[in-house]
Amino acid sequence: MKTLVRFIVGLGAVLLPTATIAACSIALALTVDVSGSINEREYRLQMDGLAAALRDPAVADALVASEVALMLVQWSGAPRQEVSVPWRRMSSHNDVEAFADLAERAPRAWAVFSTGIGSALQFTAAQFGEVSDCAHKVIDVSGDGYSNEGPDPMEISQGLALQGFQINGLAIEGDEFELTAYYKHNVVAGEAAFVFTAETYADYPRTIWRKLLSELIVPIS
Template identity: 35%
Template sequence: MKMRFTPLKSFICSLFLGFHQALACEIELVIAMDVSRSVDQYEFDLMRSGTANAFRHPEIIDMINWMDGGIAVSLTQWSGLDKQRVMLPWRHLQDKSSIARFATEIDQMKRAFRFEFTAPAQGLSHAFSMFAQNPTQCERKVIDLSGDGRANQGESTGQMASLIAGLGVTINGLVIRGDHPDPLEFYVNDIQRGPLSFVEIADGYDDFPRAIFQKIQREIAPLYSENTPKLR
């Protein structure tokens, strides 16, 4: 079936033209965090602290220090149709001090939205648009999208993910199980896209800290991780 290009999809394609610059590091990583109405404050706190502590883990620090040029990373929060906000713009992590500063910024991050629907297609398009704002162009572009449910608003998530992946971006999912219907199938079929892509599973929010650490570990160095995913 031929894909219909909406204005949003046409805008995404236009952003691709700005990607042809000198490469300065291995990976550009956008962490896209679901803060829709299904996420209560306790769960948000777990996501925030779990993500911050993942960057404090000695294995993550060693990986970033080992990589030529370090990594570029940013963090956004997403929810409904027009509810996306960059919380931490691009940071170039190259050593222990820059990594520690980034982890502290995550700890201090506020919540952008509370009572909105779930529109992952718009969350993905927003995350993709952030690559054009990064002054440090890198070898790989990865979107790390987490959430606890299926789409209930917005464009086709699968079509949006395929469009973005077709422009050279890997999309990985972190699905937080516990909702009904189970969101795992949605994340595997409609979000996961691109080379070495995968879906990390958290068995509820209490398992999120473990899952986000393992996910970031796999994203930073997929060719060297014990959990290297299969090509999709």
């Protein structure tokens, strides 16, 4: 009789419905160039523009609807990368506001060093072990210059694409000649990867907003 009871209890445990866990559609790492070519005003335009874009109702709704995991990384020369805001799940609009607030208040990590895009990609990709349940792995790279230190960014990005990453770019034009073309050929990778262009730092807030909408609302193949 005891054996029969144990069997029935065990069968009930198997048949009882379990709580549904919301799926994470996208793990999105936002990486920001803070190398020596960027002055304090330009740094603020990046951080304030990013925070404003995240708070936009359409962006915030998309983040929550897809249970997006977000992380913010600052990067400069080859040995200099820092997680400014660790992975956070966007399960509610309060989560989005909290992330935007942390991004807006994040102190600048460096101000006088080189530009190591390949190293930034390596560092950022290594953080994705914490969000392995997310269906898509996306790294956003924004910057205003060519890589001049560390590994070749094209070699790194192509290797990451083979591992299922999508690397998108936001090229801030200015001192460097044809930076958008450089990003297209050396930074972005993955089947649906793309580059958006900010003609100046003043264009950055609108450009990052458009870029986030494209990543979150247009399905990623």
